[in-house]
């Protein structure tokens with residue numbers, strides 16, 4: 156049978172605040188367990204929560220960036236369940252009235268057509284602690300450093316129809332949240348976590364099939380893979396005439412398959428009620444409007460501007476604006492030296508490769524925008540060749556020295572002196588009479604080999620244009 160895939164995503168994002176959601180403990184990762192704790196986040200009897208206004212501001216910005224309607228009054232509720240990493244026996248969340256609702260993110264579907272994914276709700280909640288299991292498997296310890304860290308949960312409507320769409324949605328979501336700087340959104344460090352609900356139904360049906368929930372996916376690639384795996388698994392069950400069991404599954408990266416965790420709790424199992432110890436969050440029209448106008452230029456608008464203002468191809472503009480830090484880097488570079496296409500190429504090519512291999516973020520790497528500007532200027536002015544420039548970038552990236560400094564320290568200046576190059580060209584022609592004959596008998600491609608020999612001789616420092624001219628001129632004779 157032909158099936159339609161139905162996916163909804165729930166994404167938890169840690170908010171980038173100074174302190175926790177309801178106490179003054181620092182919101183910062185430390186390796187030592189249970190040091191960022193106090194009676195409030197440890198759930199001592201009688202300790203009273205106090206709401207962190209910075210977290211509310213960030214949740215507000217996130218809601219607006221996701222095109223949500225912001226509630227003028229929203230509440231905190233208690234979600235009751237027992238688990239050792241939850242010291243109070245309940246989690247404070249927004250169950251009945253979330254801060255943001257009815258938003259959307261626009262993506263492209265698998266055929267490249269525009270598609271709107273509805274964001275049903277954005278709500279605030281506190282994180283739980285963490286269980287640490289001993290290697291021998293005979294003991295579990297609990298670390299409450301993370302208990303009470305502010306989160307937002309972003310829930311889509313079941314609008315996604317493939318694993319590819321899910322991945323595109325997540326990439327867009329991450330970009331939006333990074334633009335408004337509410338979180339660093341590092342999936343591998345757990346500051347962005349994604350759960351997926353997935354079901355299949357016969358094509359054309361509007362009734363939802365029974366779903367499973369996927370957890371523990373620690374990268375966008377893992378999300379895509381585990382969804383693909385789960386689609387195949389459910390299809391097999393349905394094709395055999397059986398029913399999919401509603402349950403929570405965990406993605407196992409090692410075996411590359413989903414593994415059952417537990418039967419899924421239904422919402423009413425949590426016995427939610429409004430927290431009597433916390434006042435509602437009240438946001439006035441003016442406060443919401445003020446937050447709205449202070450949103451930065453978002454990725455899509457910025458990409459359009461890059462095409463218009465800098466004449467970049469759509470593709471380049473899309474890549475350069477996917478992250479706000481990359482887009483900022485690009486524009487910083489242009490302020491010093493205005494060469495948009497070249498700057499874009501170097502950022503997307505060599506610099507990205509260096510960042511990936513060194514595991515650094517663009518905003519922290521020692522190769523600053525003004526360094527790139529200096530490098531581009533040196534290439535344009537024929538001070539160094541494009542080939543040497545790659546080495547210069549590498550050395551500058553590693554040492555933090557400016558490209559000019561690297562060039563003078565390493566003696567990498569381009570040889571553009573005609574008489575110096577002529578001597579080298581003459582020697583190469585003398586030693587490669589075969590290629591010279593080939594060229595003169597019409598095999599003009601032979602010149603490529605000769606250029607290569609000159610570059611080799613000069614360790615890449617010869618001005619390639621000048622070498623070409625000299626060779627052509629001499630081969631004519």
Ligand SMILES: [Zn+2]
Pocket residue numbers: 175178179180191192193194195196197303
């Ligand atoms: Zn605390």
